[in-house]
Amino acid sequence: QQQVKQSPQSLIVQKGGISIINCAYENTAFDYFPWYQQFPGKGPALLIAIRPDVSEKKEGRFTISFNKSAKQFSLHIMDSQPGDSATYFCAASIPNSGGYQKVTFGTGTKLQVIP
């Protein structure tokens, strides 16, 4: 069962533009929502994360907007640069009985920023 839906699958943005990636979740028990950035040949790396008690979090050019009632969250990349070209995964996690956060990943968005 797909619990975190991500769109779009791919995105092309002009340099300096805004990249927007959207995610929706089903399980209201999720309590942590990270975004990961993955470059070819590398493992995913945490980019920014938010908890559901906050509606927005900004770190540099990256902003997460969170709508708890709609069960949606999105990543905004301001002033997009060619170096931002990568695959982005949203994720949602829930405390597990084994004592760790069980993470469910979205399907990924391949972003290409063109000069």
Next chain:
Amino acid sequence: SAVISQKPSRDICQRGTSLTIQCQVDSQVTMMFWYRQQPGQSLTLIATANQGSEATYESGFVIDKFPISRPNLTFSTLTVSNMSPEDSSIYLCSVVGRATEQFFGPGTRLTVL
């Protein structure tokens, strides 16, 4: 943060053979996770490995196909057994740091012919 290395970084294997992937972490961690990322797809958790206990497998993954060892707090191995072309994927090792941040290794790219 945690620095994770994996060996091999990539391999091409024949159908029916097995491959063992090693994961080394630069600090002691309680839990290590193994993920599979099929080409152009998302990450799927295979199993969680605790030191000193049997690994816990997710639905759709079994120990006979993906045996895992966790001999100490900085090392784990994942074996992909009796491989078929459908096992061609990137296999990622992961650990959790403080405040739930998850760190990933660079991955092992496996191609099965």
